[in-house]
Amino acid sequence: MAGDPGKSAELLEIADELYALSPGEFTAARDAKAKELKGTDLATAVKALKKPGIAAWVVNLLVRRESGQVDQLLSVGAALRDAQAAMSAGELRALTKQRRQVTAAVTQQARHLAAEAGHKVTQAVADQVEATLTAAMVDADCGRAVRSGLLVAPLQTTGVDAVGEAALAAALATPEALGFSASAREAPEPGPPSLRVVPDPDAGAKARAAAAERLAQAAASYDEADAAHAEAVADVDRLSARSLQLQAELDELRRRLAELESELDEVDDELGDAEDVRDEAAATLRTATAERDAAQAALDKLRR
Template identity: 65%
Template sequence: MTEQLLEIADGLYALPLGDFTAARDARAKELKGTDLAAPVKALRKPSLAAWVVNLLVRRDADQVTQVLDLGAALRDAAAGMQGEELRALTRQRRQLTAAVTTGARALASGEGVKVTQAVADQVEATLTAAMVDARCADAVRSGLLVTALASTGVDEVDLGSAVATPDALGFTASTTERPPPDLHVVPDPDADEKAVAAAREAVEDAQRVVDDARRTATEAATAVAELEARALQLQSEADELKRKLSALEDEQEEVDDDLSDAESERSEADAAAAEAERELAAATASLEKLGG
């Protein structure tokens, strides 16, 4: 059953992104009553970045092989602590992933899909992850990615939710010039039902986005309210400190005045004491002359 599931997934993930959900549901319906129906129905629609990488794997296998081979060489160089070679390979890695990402965007454009810079960054990050992590390379090679990848080559990447099925690791995607025509959705009696299912999925996706946005807005509003309250508290404390500072400045002026007066009085007292001492000395001298 594993091999059959991978073959079915290989065909589905080679389709244009907009055809995936309806084609998957139609295939699961065909398989109703078999062991494959549930796992086929559970196959997840890939993100746009994952779809672009899957497209690249199928349409330009040589480029992908070049990326993965350079990644293996880079890992060997890193393991052998070959500094100069490592730096050279790292430069090649960046140049290659940038160039291959540009090519992937062109392939997507040929399918009528516009790839934004944000999505292109995810594609390049996925290619980089495949170069620094052998397991990520296996995931890319499968052509069954459902999400973009990111890896520094240090921590192990959890690939369980990144590929259509855990058995995808070790599978190699088929190469195609164009999406298999027999898997394209064609008009059938269930077209309306499929359209409704796809519309419901779109509504659910949009609702999740709205819920996330509302939650973020609520958190932001709470943060604003807390900061406003803190700002008022700080303003009140600042006003109180200004009042205390003003009072202290007034008190300092009074003390300075009193100090000036006290210093004047001390000078006068010192002068009087000196005068009294001189008079005492003169009287004592007169007394001595008189024989007293």
């Protein structure tokens, strides 16, 4: 199949149609298509297409319904990757925060699209969707995989190491998907109104508005907490540096004190010796003075 461009293109066209369906429709549609192609190489390839997991389906839905937004996200990711090499640690933290804000906002949009399509997205699935979008921003190959709209499993990257070929292949419906771009799809027209009582027709809008408000409040709280944390980290770094400086000064003072104590001991010893010499000299001086005075007295007596 990989060596036949025509068949590969046809398989991708079929896959594009199948992966645009809801999870509940996928298996029956795939099997029907494989049966239609029975006896051809395509039949086997179509039958081998895996049903996407919920997180992968949500990302595929986002790519088809909001292709422009996804293209913008991938463009921002490419620009950030180009700028990352020259960034400082502080700029990298800001970059990570910017990525998180972008992927969180787009993930929220994906959840809305899934809800409109009749599928509630749990927080665990939303986390996988956001991890996939983050991988698409960080890793170029992941970005191409996401843009294909043919994911069967979510993607994840540490942001340091690239996603391996095996992991990337396992997340795609077919190897030919890498580099393919899913067709944009409009939301289906709403069906006839249901004959059931709806207590509050604006309940969904109100719930989304309340959720959006909670998200805005949580984002504001996060920004405040992040700023406080950054300030605390800066204080710890500053005080740690000052502590090391004072410790070095204290060590130098202790060394100097030891030198002075040793020098003091030597001076005390020399002082004791000098005092002994002084006392001996004083005694000799007293004796010489007495002898001088006696001689002077004798001389004075003779002169009289």
